[in-house]
Amino acid sequence: MRIPPRTRRALTRLVRDASFLALGAPLHLFLGFLLFMVSGLVWEIVAGRDSTAPVILAFALMLTAGSVPVLTVAQRGRFRRLLGIDIPHPGWRRPWRQLGYHCLAGTLFGSLEVLVLGLLLASVAASLTWAWVYALPWEWRVEHLGYSVQAVYVSVAGLLVLAAVPGTAAALVRLESQVVPALLGRSREEDLVRRVEDLTASRAGAVDAADAERRRIERDLHDGAQQRLVSLALNLGIARATLTELPPEAREVIDAAHREAKEAIEELSSLVRGLHPAVLDELGLDAALSGLAARAPLPVRLRVDLPRRLPPAVETVAYFVVSEALTNIAKHAREATRAEVTVTRLGGILRLVISDDGPGGADPARGSGLTGLTQRVRSVDGTFRMSSPVGGPTMMNVELPCPS
Numbered sequence: 001m002r003i004p005p006r007t008r009r010a011l012t013r014l015v016r017d018a019s020f021l022a023l024g025a026p027l028h029l030f031l032g033f034l035l036f037m038v039s040g041l042v043w044e045i046v047a048g049r050d051s052t053a054p055v056i057l058a059f060a061l062m063l064t065a066g067s068v069p070v071l072t073v074a075q076r077g078r079f080r081r082l083l084g085i086d087i088p089h090p091g092w093r094r095p096w097r098q099l100g101y102h103c104l105a106g107t108l109f110g111s112l113e114v115l116v117l118g119l120l121l122a123s124v125a126a127s128l129t130w131a132w133v134y135a136l137p138w139e140w141r142v143e144h145l146g147y148s149v150q151a152v153y154v155s156v157a158g159l160l161v162l163a164a165v166p167g168t169a170a171a172l173v174r175l176e177s178q179v180v181p182a183l184l185g186r187s188r189e190e191d192l193v194r195r196v197e198d199l200t201a202s203r204a205g206a207v208d209a210a211d212a213e214r215r216r217i218e219r220d221l222h223d224g225a226q227q228r229l230v231s232l233a234l235n236l237g238i239a240r241a242t243l244t245e246l247p248p249e250a251r252e253v254i255d256a257a258h259r260e261a262k263e264a265i266e267e268l269s270s271l272v273r274g275l276h277p278a279v280l281d282e283l284g285l286d287a288a289l290s291g292l293a294a295r296a297p298l299p300v301r302l303r304v305d306l307p308r309r310l311p312p313a314v315e316t317v318a319y320f321v322v323s324e325a326l327t328n329i330a331k332h333a334r335e336a337t338r339a340e341v342t343v344t345r346l347g348g349i350l351r352l353v354i355s356d357d358g359p360g361g362a363d364p365a366r367g368s369g370l371t372g373l374t375q376r377v378r379s380v381d382g383t384f385r386m387s388s389p390v391g392g393p394t395m396m397n398v399e400l401p402c403p404s
Contacts (some may be wrong), residue, residue: 010166017169018120020082021113024176026109027074031102070100071106072184085177087185095402100184103154109180112172119164126158228295233261285315292323296339297330304343314402317380318343321398322372325354328362329394335359345402350396360392 003011079085133151236258240251280288286304293300310318322341329339336358344351362370370386377384381401388394 007023013170014166014212017084017166018117020078020173020396021117021169022391023078023082024075025110025113025117027071027078028106028113031064031067031071032107032110034067035103035107068095068099068102071102075184079177079180083173083177085181087181089186098184101180105179105183109172109176116165116169116172119161119168123158123162123165127162130155199263229264231263233258235262280315280319281312284309285318285343288315288319289322289343292319292326296326298336299338300326301340302339302343303341306343306345310345310350310402312379313317314400317376317382317400318350318398319350320376321352321373322354324376325346325396326372328373329358332358332362346401350400350402352400353395354398355393355395357388358391360388360394361390362386362388362394392401 076087076089079087130151236254239256240258242252243254246254279291284306286306289302289304293302309315322343326339326341329336336356339354339356342351342353374384377398377400383399385393385397387397
């Protein structure tokens with residue numbers, strides 16, 4: 001006989017829910033039984049009836065405290081195996097919440113589970129009453145006709161209760177699946193803390209990956225396209241110097257191509273330095289900032305106080321912060337005559353102070369390069385503060401976390 005798919009799914013759910021409740025009942029009632037025993041021992045001690053009650057009470061309390069984490073692990077396994085619900089480990093910072101669940105909510109759930117399982121067994125037994133009576137000899141059924149009629153009533157009642165049991169069991173399972181993870185799992189605050197930690201780690205990975213990609217692009221440009229342009233400029237220079245018998249028009253073309261090649265090399269060199277300067281990897285932040293200060297269009301006073309090398313991601317952000325700041329000073333603070341950059345490390349914080357004597361009035365909210373600079377600082381959980389009153393001076397204060 002083939003069972004219809006809908007009926008088969010209903011039976012599968014009923015078996016799963018019944019198994020879930022059957023496993024939960026002893027786990028829920030175990031601690032309730034221990035507490036009942038503890039209350040009895042306390043009564044014995046108060047009444048002074050048993051001299052060994054204090055020793056037994058101490059053992060019962062130790063057993064109660066030790067069973068809480070075991071019961072929590074067992075409950076998490078029950079939800080994971082039977083319902084596919086993974087309850088995050090609550091940790092050991094809030095053991096009272098687990099104890100409260102097993103003592104109060106657990107006892108209530110255990111009683112309801114026993115009740116639903118009892119209804120299931122009783123309804124199955126009652127629905128089979130008429131079949132049991134039918135299996136008796138015909139003479140007995142005729143002689144006890146009243147019992148036969150009552151068996152029919154009991155079977156009908158059992159079938160009605162049995163029809164309501166699956167819905168009741170499913171409702172209890174849904175109730176537990178909503179309440180138990182909230183009490184035995186991590187709290188909302190713990191989930192937020194864990195989420196922030198995960199996001200911080202993933203963002204740090206993204207920053208490192210982006211920095212590695214910039215390094216790769218810089219290396220490919222330096223070793224590939226830039227070398228080809230240098231070779232092209234060299235060949236054009238040799239052609240200009242050796243091919244003296246060419247017509248003037250041809251020499252002009254070679255001269256123009258040679259100039260274009262040299263300008264392309266200069267632009268590509270600037271682009272490579274903008275992606276990731278090689279000196280930053282080879283000599284560190286101090287040397288890289290010295291190169292920036294030397295190439296700046298205005299005098300820059302640089303002071304760097306770093307006892308040792310910084311993490312690569314921090315060095316990269318610090319370098320581009322100073323580079324962008326000096327570029328903005330040269331572009332927007334046209335009346336500035338000097339700039340000053342100070343780099344110091346205080347414990348786990350790298351502090352950058354960049355100032356100029358320009359007319360001031362810079363505003364990061366107007367969408368200038370300061371917006372991208374602020375975003376770059378925030379990518380490593382840094383802070384960016386700026387003071388630029390009208391009339392000057394302008395001062396940037398950047399603090400970058402710098403783990404040891």
